[in-house]
Amino acid sequence: MEQVEVKDSEGHGERGVDMEDAWAAVRGRLSELVSVDAFERWFKACRLVEVENRVAKIGIPNEIHQVWIESNYMTELHAALNEMVDEVVEVQLVIEQAKVAKSEVVQESVDSEDAEDLFPDTVGEDDGIEVEKRLKRVGLNPSFTFDSFVVGANSQFAHAACEAVATGKGSAFNPLFIHGGPGLGKTHLMQAVGRQRLASEASGKVVYMTCEKFTNEFIDAVRKGDLERFRRRYRTAEMMLIDDVQFIAGKERSQEEFFHTFNTLLDGRCQVILTSDRPASEIKNLEPRLVSRFECGLTVELQPPGFETRLAILQHKVAEWGVKVDDGIIRLLAERLTTNVRRLEGGLMRVGTFASLAGERVTVDKVEHLLRDLFREENSRQVTIDSIQRLVAEQFDMRLADMTSRRRPASIAVPRQIAMYLSRTHTKCSLVEIGDAFGGRDHGTVIHAVKKVKAQIETDRQVREQVQFIESELRR
Numbered sequence: 001m002e003q004v005e006v007k008d009s010e011g012h013g014e015r016g017v018d019m020e021d022a023w024a025a026v027r028g029r030l031s032e033l034v035s036v037d038a039f040e041r042w043f044k045a046c047r048l049v050e051v052e053n054r055v056a057k058i059g060i061p062n063e064i065h066q067v068w069i070e071s072n073y074m075t076e077l078h079a080a081l082n083e084m085v086d087e088v089v090e091v092q093l094v095i096e097q098a099k100v101a102k103s104e105v106v107q108e109s110v111d112s113e114d115a116e117d118l119f120p121d122t123v124g125e126d127d128g129i130e131v132e133k134r135l136k137r138v139g140l141n142p143s144f145t146f147d148s149f150v151v152g153a154n155s156q157f158a159h160a161a162c163e164a165v166a167t168g169k170g171s172a173f174n175p176l177f178i179h180g181g182p183g184l185g186k187t188h189l190m191q192a193v194g195r196q197r198l199a200s201e202a203s204g205k206v207v208y209m210t211c212e213k214f215t216n217e218f219i220d221a222v223r224k225g226d227l228e229r230f231r232r233r234y235r236t237a238e239m240m241l242i243d244d245v246q247f248i249a250g251k252e253r254s255q256e257e258f259f260h261t262f263n264t265l266l267d268g269r270c271q272v273i274l275t276s277d278r279p280a281s282e283i284k285n286l287e288p289r290l291v292s293r294f295e296c297g298l299t300v301e302l303q304p305p306g307f308e309t310r311l312a313i314l315q316h317k318v319a320e321w322g323v324k325v326d327d328g329i330i331r332l333l334a335e336r337l338t339t340n341v342r343r344l345e346g347g348l349m350r351v352g353t354f355a356s357l358a359g360e361r362v363t364v365d366k367v368e369h370l371l372r373d374l375f376r377e378e379n380s381r382q383v384t385i386d387s388i389q390r391l392v393a394e395q396f397d398m399r400l401a402d403m404t405s406r407r408r409p410a411s412i413a414v415p416r417q418i419a420m421y422l423s424r425t426h427t428k429c430s431l432v433e434i435g436d437a438f439g440g441r442d443h444g445t446v447i448h449a450v451k452k453v454k455a456q457i458e459t460d461r462q463v464r465e466q467v468q469f470i471e472s473e474l475r476r
């Protein structure tokens, strides 16, 4: 095999070969050394970052790739690098998360002067490769696609809205505001829209950024007296994806700038998608005019997936990653890891890696041991009647003791009924146990409270919003 010579970390070797060419050669060799499946799954989204002093750095998209490649394919990776590039003594896997990669990309673009660099307008001869390149450039994670997102009742509406925006049928959903707890797929769905736009429109000007990044760049631009360039860069986008918008809370000047950027983008018919860990109206210290701008399109929520959906997500990941784990173990993970999808992924990865390395069947005891920290955390996150009572008392500014007292003014009775309703819907406690926890009330009183609050949620907006807010706090 002919070797591609690589000498420095600037992307060029003595023969002017850049990292992309070198990696293409390594990929070619790797595709001969590992199965087609493994190659597609584990090496497609990687790149050669540099080779310096015989140490090769390989950029990988996430921790899962790291565990998997380190456990299974280091020999092949070494061999391919040695044959195609240079004799390397060490291979380092470096996680290039989308959010981090994006920052680097944007920074490069600042240096290279203006907005044109952010949005390459031409597509090369090979559209497929071009799309992958553009994904990287924009900072989108190649694995965040619609195909890899498992839809359940918890995400149906958000998924449908994102698909509509991606296919151009949701232009009225502007901005699209996606909120929900951590690890529930907000970034995944948002980036899937960006990906589709990039894949379908040759000149789609897509920008992905975290709100933290926006704020930092803004502060930097103010410091350098370079606001004009900052504005030029962001106000010419056709699709703007902004992650973790809650980060802007309490930052007055950044909010001011954000407000104007936002207006310019919407006036220019740019599609804006925002994600947040809570609804706009619940972001503390967010200017009311921004709240109302965020709410003027469509707001969708991602909720934690139910058991069936967790099971489906795990089954999908098992197939996608090619891990070998018994169905019984998959069910166990779906039963025990309930808070979010990131945890499900983490649990499955650990179990799958053990199975592959140890080459033995994973037993329930082994899972208990391997995932003991995750299970412990899940247990401590369990919603209890006590945690509900505390939260409701805090929200309604009443004494905790009144949850169990006999006092009956509406300012106490109404929150107490809400707390009973939440105890019934968010814990596995029986009516009798709930009655006991509320000062020894009988189960009929609990049934009455649950019915009443249920009806009020349907008819009374204020009660509905109060209950929804407490529910979102319980999930944190």
Ligand SMILES: Nc1ncnc2c1ncn2[C@@H]1O[C@H](COP(=O)(O)OP(=O)(O)OP(=O)(O)O)[C@@H](O)[C@H]1O
Pocket (backbone or CB within 6 Å): 144, 148, 149, 150, 151, 155, 180, 181, 182, 183, 184, 185, 186, 187, 188, 189, 277, 313, 341, 342, 345
């Ligand atoms: N429905 C789903 N189907 C398949 N994978 C999912 C699903 N939901 C989430 N994931 C996966 O879970 C992980 C976490 O998702 P993501 O980063 O989008 O969460 P997030 O809501 O943006 O979290 P955070 O607020 O912490 O940034 C990702 O690897 C994502 O691919």
